[in-house]
Amino acid sequence: MKKIIFCILGLVFITSCKEESWKESEQQKFIKDCIQASNGAEGSKEICECGLQKAMENFKTKKEAEQAIQKMSEKEIMLMYEDCLDFQHDHHYH
Numbered sequence: 001m002k003k004i005i006f007c008i009l010g011l012v013f014i015t016s017c018k019e020e021s022w023k024e025s026e027q028q029k030f031i032k033d034c035i036q037a038s039n040g041a042e043g044s045k046e047i048c049e050c051g052l053q054k055a056m057e058n059f060k061t062k063k064e065a066e067q068a069i070q071k072m073s074e075k076e077i078m079l080m081y082e083d084c085l086d087f088q089h090d091h092h093y094h
Contacts, residue, residue: 026061
């Protein structure tokens with residue numbers, strides 16, 4: 001668990017150096033909103049952190065991510081975050 005957190009912190013630090021990127025406050029809000037939306041389901045923090053990384057890889061800013069996701073179908077969203085959901089499945093059933 002600590003290893004995951006250090007990796008995420010490292011990625012956050014690297015991406016915050018870019019000119020146009022997600023602000024730290026936006027990243028925290030993304031994770032907070034994600035955890036609330038999952039109603040505290042088991043593994044939700046890990047899934048939300050993974051989701052944030054996926055969003056940051058695919059979109060330059062939080063606003064861009066929100067606009068793009070509104071236009072996507074549920075299937076497209078699930079495909080984008082498939083790795084995050086697989087992590088939860090692998091984590092709990094092996």
